[in-house]
Amino acid sequence: MFESELRSSWLRVFWAMSLLLVVSNSQSTHPAEVTALQVIKESFIDPGNLLSNWDRGDPCVSNWTGVLCFNRTLNDSYLHVRELQLLNLNLAGTLSPAFGRLSYMQILDVMWNNIGGSIPKEIGQLTNLELLLLNGNQLTGSLPEEIGYLPNLDRIQIDQNHISGQIPLSFANLNKTKHFHMNNNSLSGQIPPELSRLPSLVHMLLDNNNLSGYLPPQFSELPKLLILQLDNNHFDGSIPPSYGNMLQLLKLSLRNCSLQGPIPDLSRIPNLAYIDLSNNNLNGSIPPMNLSDDITTIDLSRNQLTGTIPPSFSGLPNLQRLALFNNSLNGSIPSTIWQNRTFNSTVQLTLDMKNNRLSGISGSLNLPPNVTLSLQGNPACTNASMARFCDSPSAIVSRLQSVPSNSTDNCPPQSCPTDYEYAPGSPAPCFCAAPLLIGYRLKSPGFSDFLAYFYSFEVYLTSGLEINHFQLDLTYEWRKGPRLQMYLKIFPAYTVPGSNTFNTSEVLRIRSMFTQWKIPDSEIFGPYELLNFTLVGPYADIIPTSPSSSGISKGAVAGIVVGAIVGAVLLSAFVSLYILKKQRKKYHAVSRRRHVSRASLKIEGVKSFTYSEMKHATNNFDVASEVGQGGYGKVYKGVFTDGTVVAIKRAQEGSLQGEKEFLTEIELLSRLHHRNLVSLLGFCDEEGEQMLVYEFMSNGTLRDHLSVSEKYKESLSFGMRLRIALGSAKGILYLHSEADPPIFHRDIKATNILLDSKMVAKVADFGLSRLAPVADLEGVVPGHVSTVVKGTPGYLDPEYFLTHKLTDKSDVYSLGVVFLELLTGMHPITHGKNIVREVNIAYRSGMIFSVIDAKMGSYPSECVEKFVTLALKCCREDTDERPSMAEVVRELENIRQMMPETDSKIIDSIDIEAGKNVSSPSSSSTTKNPYVSSDISGSDLVSGVIPTIAPR
Structure with missing residues (x-):
């Protein structure tokens, strides 16, 4: 009876679905494009299985991942692929020639994946293509000539690949192209002078290639060129004098290009803001250029320039950096460079004049506190009055910076739920909200010091995104290029109580503003790029794949009609199913009891x-x-x-x-x-x-003991904290070097370090762990695992967050954050402040003991200082500068040996007692060690649960 009724109900559902297909058939994806997408998928390697729904249903109707569609014409009954948005999905494999069959596509975005092979020439068949975004992959081969005949191409981004060969002459036909971003490849040969015919070109970024030949003087004929960036190539000859006629130019960057001859007169360029001609073989004197008031940066260092410093470098109200070091300049430095200028707290002026033949300063020797002058290696340093300008400059320590907001300083620490944090700028006090996390980069900024433009940038970005100024919070750091990398947090606006998350449509709108370059370009901030748009917490299940079109399409109308028809049928079917479910509940209970797991037979x-x-x-x-x-x-x-x-x-x-x-x-x-x-x-x-x-871990999590807690009132001494750090490091070292196969943990944090009854630290929660890479057929072991970013904000390795390359050093970074928690008692992120940045600031300023946890009691200062130094090394931005886990354990053992003898003996006795009946790594004990296979953290094994965040 049950089977008969069930079959009858499902027949009704099947009839309704069949009707749906019949009515909406006129709005299916064009068959040729369906086939093309299937072929494209076959050419990809998809380790995260993120394109799994490309085998289900219709691409446009079923919302395949990254496929956005529209109605192309009124006479066409099919939907067509308008965009492929496959940004940062960890895809490998190759680009299929089948891309050429998506005839109506306007945006092809496969940025920041691991796709190899060459660019298929069939992309040249996409006559509607506007954005070709291939940057941040492993592409090789040459640029197809066919791309040069795309009539609607606005932007071509192939940067950060391995593309070689010459720039095709056909690219001179790209009349609508505004952006040539081809930097960081292996392009070679002469830059075609024919590119000077491009009427719309705004940005030409060809730096970090192997280009040679002469600089085309015809580039002065480009009517709209704002940025010419050709650094780190190998050109012959000199800078063409005609470049002084580029009347729209904002930035000229020709660093390290093997150029010779004199510097041309650039004084006719009315809005020039940035000049970098450093590290060439330029000679002669510096011409008396009447530079624009907009100039922020002049870098003529590492050349063969002679003569004096021209007075035209004076009276420049926005100058931030004047670098003339490593030349043969003589005479004195005019003090008018810094006199008669207004300096506020955000304005800095750096004058680097090292290693010249300068004799002194003409005028007053009293520099404003915002001005830094370096004269090392000049005859002027023999004068005692110049000594303060001749000291070796202290090393510049990175990097992450922000302008902190004090709006959350009086809020209770850590009172926001997991995945939420205080919105620093919100007009509502102590407003907990879930931010969007975005990696963002300015590719060619027109300044050297961002602080002076910080608030202007906030206004620029928030107005471009159509959000309130207080919704944005950011940190930033300079990277090679120079390029300005940012970590953006965009918070929901407080409107009514409970509105602490974005709705889905707003998330997708903000994402499309970045991915479709709807934020207007800025002259001073230059071109930008989206590095990632990581959705975590309440946004983790939002997949930006919905098709869009203007107005109500025929498909929408069909959907409304079908909805009305099917609604009653489905209601009837589901009522029947509900009744059947109630009737079969007892049957299922009996059936479950008959189930016997096969797992017990396997392990x-x-x-x-x-x-x-x-x-x-x-x-x-x-x-x-x-x-x-x-x-x-x-x-x-x-x-x-x-x-x-x-x-x-x-x-x-x-x-x-x-x-x-x-x-x-x-x-x-x-x-x-x-x-x-x-x-x-x-x-x-x-x-x-x-x-x-x-x-069972009776003493809870490490975080429990570092926070104010009724359960654990007794604070940990420094010796106990060091012992916990050492135990945690040894556990992770075992994973990296002794486990077979080795494992990257990927979610090390204070709530995943548990403490047993003897206060022995044990690492838990392997729900996000990944096996380390193994050797290939040639015995080469890859240095990283490419994977979708997962982990917990505040502990995430920034390099992994931006590149999706997980390494053993990613665990080192996270453990370094735990070490800083042990030392300070602070959380990784408090009131929008990052623990790594805060401790770095205290360390550099010589105030490190001001941030040490007062609850720790007395401690040996030398041991604490070495522990801080180790923790900050673990948290360095550059993965190569971090120690290995073996080096971490070794240094912790050294610090332990430095401890006062009584403390060391107490720790040793605790370890000996805790070690009784505990198997060593080589033991054959049947006690097995871990892991949580699923979504919650190891802290869930005890009270005070903080669920694992798994960004997608």
Whole structure:
């Protein structure tokens, strides 16, 4: 009877769906484009399975990932692909020639993936293409001649690939192209002078290639050129004098181009803001240029210039940097360069005159505090009155900077829910909101010091995005180029109570503003690029794939009609199904009890518990046994009949993994054996349940002990903190070097470091872990795993966040943040302030002990200082500058040896006691060590749950 009724109900549903297909058939994707997309998918390698829905339904109707469609003409009954938005999806493989079959496509965006091979010439068939965005991949080969015949191309971005060969002459036909971004490749040969015919060209970025030949003097004929950036190439001859006729030019950057001869007169360029001609072989004197008031940067260093410093460098109100070092200039420096200028707190002027033949300063020697003058290596330094300008400059330490807001300083620390934080600029005090996290970069800014333009930039970006000024919070750092890299947080605007997240349409709107270059270009800020748009927390399931069109399309009308027809049918069917479900509930309960897990047959040394045992241990999963909850489910404290206390993680309905995945994960994690890893004791996979059983960590998380807590009132001494740091580092070192295969943890944080009854630190939560790369057929081991970014904000390695390249040094960075927490007691992000930046500032200013946690009591200052130094090394931006985990452990052992003898003995005695009956890494003990296979963190094994954030 049940089967008959069920079949009848589903026949009704099938009839409704069939009707839907019939009515909406006129609005399906063109068959040729469907086939093209299927071929394109076959050419990709998709390790994250993010294009899995490309096998289901119709591309436009079913919203395939990254496929955006529209109605091309009134006479065409099909939908057509308008955009492919495949930004930052960790795709590899190649670009298929089938791209050429998407005839109506306007935007092709595959930025920041790992796609290799050459650019297919068939892209030249896309006559409607406006944006060709291929940058940040592994593309090789030459540029296809056919691209030069795309009549509507506005922007070509192929930068940061491995493209070689010459720039095709056909590119001179790109009459609508405004942006040539081809930097950081291996392009060679002469730049075609024919490019001077391009009537719309605004930005020409060809730096960091192997270009040679002469600089085309015809470039002076480009009517709209604003930026000419050709650094780090190998040209012959001199800078053409005709470049002084580029009347629209804002930035001229020809650094390290092997250029010779004199500097041309650039004084006729009315708005020139940035000149970099450094590291060439330019000679002669500096011409007396009457430069624009807009000039911010003049860099003529590392040349063979002679003569004096011209007075035309004086009276420039926006000058930030004048670099003339490593030349043969003589005479004195005119003090009028800095006199008669107004300096506020954000204006700095750097004058670098090192290694010349300068004799002194003409005029007053009293420099304003905002002016820095360097005269090392000049005869002037023999004069005692010049000594203060001749000291070696201190090393400039990076990088991340911001203009802090004080609007959240009086808010309770860490009172926002997970994934939320205080919006620093919000007019509503202590407003907790979930921000959008965005990687953003200015590719060719027209200044050297961003601080003077910080607020102007905020106004520019927020007005371009059509949001309020207070919704934006940013940090920034200079990278090679120079390019200005930013980490943006965009907060929802406080409107009514509870409006602390963006709705889906607003998220997609803001994303499209970046991906479609709807934010207007700025003269001073130059071209920008989107590095990533990471959706975490409440936004994690938003996939920007919805098709769009203007007005109500025929498909929408069909949808309305079908909705009306199908609604009643579906209602009837679902009512029937609901009744059947109620009737079959008892049948399912019996059926579940017959299920016996096959996992127990597969894994040796890991106990398979019965559902009955789990139920008894938790008093039928009584609420009093709950000690945590997260996205995976609830965590219970369980007590077995023999008195063993355990933590039981029980999956909630709707979050169950497939049996194969569940089994695979247990098999992987059961192979880990180390005293500093939480032990996996067993699992339960029956009665429709999936549960993992761990040793119970009675002293909670490290974060519990660093925060103000009623449960743990006694603060940790420095010796205990050092011991916890060492134990954590040893556990992670085991993962990196002794586990087989090695593992990158990917979510190290203070809530994932648990403490047992002896206060032994144990690393937990391997739900986000990845296997380290293995050697290829030639025995070469890749240095990283390419993967979609996951982890917890505040602990994420910035390099991994931006490049998606996960390495062992990503774990080192996260552990470094934990070390800073141990030392200061602070959270990684508090009131919008980043712990790494705050400790760096204190360290550089000699005030490091001002941020050390006062609750720690007395401590040996030398040991603390070395611990701080190690922590900051772990958190360096450049991964190559970070220590390995083995070096971290070695340095912690050295600090431990420096501890006063009494403290060292106490720590040793605790370790000896805690080590009793604990197997070593090489032990054959059957106690298995870990991991959480799912969505909640190891902190869910104890009270004070903070669920894992998994950015997508």
